[in-house]
Amino acid sequence: xxxxxxxxxxxxxxxxxxxxxxxxxxxxxxxxxxxxxxxxxxxxxxxxxxxxxxxxxxxxxxxxxxxxxxxxxxxxxxxxxxxxxxxxxxxxxxxxxxxxxxxxxxxxxxxxxxxxxxxxxxxxxxxxxxxxxxxxxxxxxxxxxxxxxxxxxxxxxxxxxxxxxxxxxxxxxxxxxxxxxxxxxxxxxxxxxxxxxxxxxxxxxxxxxx
Amino acid sequence: xxxxxxxxxxxxxxxxxxxxxxxxxxxxxxxxxxxxxxxxxxxxxxxxxxxxxxxxxxxxxxxxxxxxxxxxxxxxxxxxxxxxxxxxxxxxxxxxxxxxxxxxxxxxxxxxxxxxxxxxxxxxxxxxxxxxxxxxxxxxxxxxxxxxxxxxxxxxxxxxxxxxxxxxxxxxxxxxxxxxxxxxxxxxxxxxxxxxxxxxxxxxxxxxxx
DNA sequence: GACAAATTTTTAGTTCAATAAAAATTTTTA
DNA sequence: TAAAAATTTTTATTGAACTAAAAATTTGTC
Numbered sequence: 001x002x003x004x005x006x007x008x009x010x011x012x013x014x015x016x017x018x019x020x021x022x023x024x025x026x027x028x029x030x031x032x033x034x035x036x037x038x039x040x041x042x043x044x045x046x047x048x049x050x051x052x053x054x055x056x057x058x059x060x061x062x063x064x065x066x067x068x069x070x071x072x073x074x075x076x077x078x079x080x081x082x083x084x085x086x087x088x089x090x091x092x093x094x095x096x097x098x099x100x101x102x103x104x105x106x107x108x109x110x111x112x113x114x115x116x117x118x119x120x121x122x123x124x125x126x127x128x129x130x131x132x133x134x135x136x137x138x139x140x141x142x143x144x145x146x147x148x149x150x151x152x153x154x155x156x157x158x159x160x161x162x163x164x165x166x167x168x169x170x171x172x173x174x175x176x177x178x179x180x181x182x183x184x185x186x187x188x189x190x191x192x193x194x195x196x197x198x199x200x201x202x203x204x205x206x207x208x209x210x
Numbered sequence: 211x212x213x214x215x216x217x218x219x220x221x222x223x224x225x226x227x228x229x230x231x232x233x234x235x236x237x238x239x240x241x242x243x244x245x246x247x248x249x250x251x252x253x254x255x256x257x258x259x260x261x262x263x264x265x266x267x268x269x270x271x272x273x274x275x276x277x278x279x280x281x282x283x284x285x286x287x288x289x290x291x292x293x294x295x296x297x298x299x300x301x302x303x304x305x306x307x308x309x310x311x312x313x314x315x316x317x318x319x320x321x322x323x324x325x326x327x328x329x330x331x332x333x334x335x336x337x338x339x340x341x342x343x344x345x346x347x348x349x350x351x352x353x354x355x356x357x358x359x360x361x362x363x364x365x366x367x368x369x370x371x372x373x374x375x376x377x378x379x380x381x382x383x384x385x386x387x388x389x390x391x392x393x394x395x396x397x398x399x400x401x402x403x404x405x406x407x408x409x410x411x412x413x414x415x416x417x418x419x420x
Numbered sequence: 421g422a423c424a425a426a427t428t429t430t431t432a433g434t435t436c437a438a439t440a441a442a443a444a445t446t447t448t449t450a
Numbered sequence: 451t452a453a454a455a456a457t458t459t460t461t462a463t464t465g466a467a468c469t470a471a472a473a474a475t476t477t478g479t480c
Binding site for chain 4: 009012043044045046047050
Binding site: 085110111113114115117118119120150151152153156157160161163164165167168170171172174178179193194195196197198199200201202203204 | 295320321323324325327328329330360361362363366367370371373374375377378380381382384388389403404405406407408409410411412413414
């Protein structure tokens with residue numbers, strides 16, 4: 001039956017996120033006030049606080065929603081044909097980066113990242129990190145696939161490789177959103193350089209002990 | 211001659227940073243107010259604003275000072291005996307991590323990282339990133355040394371390897387300060403796993419084309 | 421020591437996040 | 451439809467960052 005009251009609550013919450021998203025994109029995060037969001041949604045500021053606790057809570061709720069979509073798409077979007085570890089990660093990173101800039105913008109992403117760092121125990125930061133984890137596990141599974149295809153050493157933990165790559169991608173993502181004039185292409189290059197260098201850093205030789 | 215006025219100004223700035231550091235360590239960043247810092251330093255709040263612009267500006271000035279010391283030490287502290295890339299990075303990371311927790315604490319570092327991300331163009335964030343860059347170049351030079359010793363492929367850019375490693379270290383540093391119950395030892399392990407996995411991810415074989 | 425210049429402090433105000441408690445409204449239930 | 455329950459809004463406050471402009475102080479110069 002889903003209770004009328006419950007439905008209206010969800011409707012209000014949805015309205016808050018929609019209006020907040022529009023306002024933040026329009027005016028920027030800092031210029032957007034809770035009262036402004038509330039007014040746009042036809043509610044009182046206190047109600048917004050009731051639902052999301054803080055201004056950062058509203059922001060992270062917006063992101064959580066868009067990230068759920070990203071996760072859904074990621075599984076399908078990562079082409080199963082890629083049989084190279086480097087190209088796999090670059091493809092993975094491109095999808096994330098592209099999703100990020102089409103849904104929000106760089107200054108807002110900076111606020112998102114900052115908010116999850118300053119208060120990592122908040123309810124919203126936790127769901128953000130959960131999604132991050134799920135995203136990294138998509139990568140891990142792809143690494144496992146490459147291991148089966150013999151393109152990645154079978155005696156190295158797929159989780160370690162996947163997470164390591166994910167972290168590199170993550171740092172470069174933060175750098176990407178921190179530099180307003182860095183294009184997606186340039187970000188792609190820097191990540192390629194990092195990963196390629198690390199994958200080939202050690203001189204290749206037989207397993208003779210040193 | 212250095213002008214009396216100039217000397218007093220520097221004295222005041224120094225006092226602000228000292229008192230701010232003490233207060234922030236004692237009460238936490240958010241609980242510490244500009245007025246509180248000003249009172250402790252025997253100045254007015256407006257004066258603190260005049261010198262450092264914002265509360266985050268004060269925080270980043272504190273960090274910049276302590277990071278200068280880190281940079282000085284890093285060159286000397288990185289043992290010249292290390293001839294393994296993985297051990298080199300772990301040693302590098304340990305020095306940074308240890309410096310971080312002995313000078314400030316995790317919640318404060320979270321604020322530092324967040325502040326440099328939200329406003330990457332601020333004067334203080336720039337000096338922070340400059341120091342980061344210099345730090346990464348220390349690593350790059352060590353990689354060059356390992357290349358000369360034949361421990362790292364000579365045909366891979368030392369800058370790429372050094373920066374790549376630095377970024378991995380950086381992500382794990384952020385994770386370290388984000389998790390209050392992560393010990394330095396555990397952080398060391400996770401970084402070791404990442405780097406080791408990436409360095410050995412590709413199956414070793416001759417340069418037969420695919 | 422008096423005057424000019426520079427700096428700091430005082431004063432006053434704005435804005436906004438966040439919180440608390442009472443009042444009003446809406447929804448459910450009988 | 452009336453009473454009860456739950457939720458939202460109103461009202462009111464607090465606390466703090468940040469800003470602007472005038473007043474006071476300190477410093478350097480003659």
